[in-house]
Amino acid sequence: MKTGLSIIALALAVAAPSILFAQDAPTEKAADKAKTEKPVDYTPQTHTTKLSGTFGGQRIAYAATIGETILKNKDEVPEAAIVTTAYIKEPRDPSRPVTFLFNGGPGSGTVWLMMGAFGPKRVAIPGDARDDGAPPYPIVDNPDALLDVTDVVFIDPPGTGFSHLIGKADPKNYYGVTQDAKAVAEVIRLWLNDNGRWNSPKFLGGESYGTTRSAAVANQLMNETFNDVGLNGIILISTVLDFAAGADTPGNELSYITNLPSMATTALYHGKASAPSVEQFAEEARQWAIGPYAAALLKGQKLQGEERAAVRRELARFTGLSEDYLERADLRVTPSRFYKELLRDRGLTIGRLDSRYTGKDYDNAGEEPDNDPSFYGIDAGYTAAINSWARDTLGFKTDREYQSIGNVGPWDWRIGGRDTNAYLNVAPYIGQALRENSGLRVFVGQGYYDFATPFFAAEYALSRTGIPQDRIEYKYYGAGHMMYLRGEDRHKLAEDVRAFIRAR
Known part of the structure; x- marks a missing residue:
């Protein structure tokens, strides 16, 4: 392996001068090709299905819309198709809260939160730490879904779920802490535009690396542009913000x-x-x-x-x-x-x-x-459920595989223009957001049996200097990283998040 890599590196080193020269002085043939090359033509698909269900004890009619949002570069060339799945109560109410959710990884689709915790349907797999076995896996009504208190928009970031890059888009522009956050923030702004929801109460949340993303996206929405999106709450489920706290390295x-x-x-x-x-x-x-x-x-x-x-x-x-x-x-x-x-x-x-x-x-x-x-005790059931729900019920047509855990590497872990690989910590983003928005609150949900994002590490990260403590709420559950696998904890998590949203 090392020998092969050395040969590749040598070949690249030899080729580098000619590549640089070609960039500095493009040939006439290359210039002609650039003039005649057709722009990427990508038509997004959107499907809406009218459904109803009982959530939080209320019978609710809702529209389930699965569709692609196209992100373009500065030259208006399409670069990414981002799939969102929105569940909106009917009749529509622009003053109702809206909650934007995603999962983690990085590279994980929203299948886990959508088909396990907060979507109108869920996959029924054992919650007592037994494996999910073989199909078919029951897809059942989820009375713990949040539609009685908020509309919900699930976002699959670039490279996750059915979301993908288009044409010659450079993965380096999307696969990284900041790049990914910019893309998700842009999707949220476009969704607010398209749905007339700029003045709705807004909540943002994620699970696992999705909590890292929540902090970075909040920073993009509230601090990085003049087109601010005010947030009412950030929902952190199985939290990882300070990566040094969990780095298992000698010393x-x-x-x-x-x-x-x-x-x-x-x-x-x-x-x-x-x-x-x-x-x-x-x-x-x-x-x-x-x-x-x-x-x-x-x-x-x-x-x-x-x-x-x-x-x-x-x-x-x-x-x-x-x-x-x-x-x-x-x-x-x-x-x-x-x-x-x-x-x-x-x-x-x-x-x-x-x-x-x-x-x-x-x-x-x-x-x-x-x-x-x-x-391996749960992955097959969730993968089957999201494909069945999105393709067969919601009508999303694609030849692409759903990326439950997609390959989005190499991931750029730098933030703030600094190489922070040795000490990546996005908790200060949450501290700044709390200091500069007196109406913002933070919900933190942690499982007692989670080693991917240990509960004490989450407490440590959010107790640091510069993070107001009076608007952070902690809740604990008798399961692990995905505490909603256990029925008792799924209901408790849903009730805790409901109370958090109602208390805005």
Whole structure:
């Protein structure tokens, strides 16, 4: 592999001068070709289906519109077709709230939030940490959908779902924290124009990387142009804002601190720890992690003797791992090792997205799992559901595959014109938005069994300097990253978000 890459690099290096020369002095033939080349002609499709359902206890007629929004470059050449799926109560009311939602990845389509939590239909797969099995997967009414309190627009960003780049559009202009946020913000502005909703109360939200996107999009809507879009609320579900807090790299002690409470709740769930309640154990773990454990980690190799032994005993109590294992790990256990080690005595691994799930590896000898049982346990059902709903019920016609998790790499992680790969943190965007908009509030929903976006890491990111605390609301759920998989938590999440929207 290295040899092949070296050959490619050498070829590019040799070709570079001629490429640069061609750009500086285009040939006459190239100029003639540019003059005669036809502009991209792309006709967007839109389909509206009239439906009805009972949501939040109310019978509601609504229009479901799936369609493409075309983004153009400065020369008015179409570059991206962005698919939105809007659910609008009828008769239409321009003073009603509208909520814009997306998922994460980056590269994830909105299938998860739409067919799992807030859309009018959902896929019925097991919510008790069992896999979804084989088709057919029931698509059922979702009384927890939000149409009784808000119209909802699901957005598939470039490269996700059915959304795609057009013609010779450069992926570098769309695949990145800021580039992606600009595209989504433009889609929102165009939707407000086309639907006469500029003065509606507006909410913005996402799941996982969608929370990162929410912060970046809010910045684009409220701070980056003079054509501001005021927001009433930002909804963060399974939050990741400060990427350093979860970077499992040698020398980064913060990750061990922010993951510890999730290890504690997981150990309790699987019977490897004991406590009166998950809430109490989580709080006890928070306080120990930010106090004695943090101090111990910062001492490095100077931590010795009885002080080290006391920390090791407490770490074993919280994590359910043996003191011998913790000593061999130097009191620092990465999540991937924890997934494999916690239930090794039972021959099982646990999930990353949802640590309630268990799986069985090829053998029991490795130090990391073969795969994530909490992802392969649900993905087939969701993929089948979104394709059936969008194509067969809503009438979207395309030969393209729906990208549940699309390839949008390489992703540009820089923000603010700076190379922030070492410390990407978009939480300051939310702080600025709260400081400059007194009517803005933030909802944060976290699962106790989520290692993709640990709840303590979300709390840490939003407790930093410059972020007003009085308008941030936290809610917790007894499941993982996609807490709505569990029926009880899906209903609780919907009720919590309803209350958040009503309280504007």
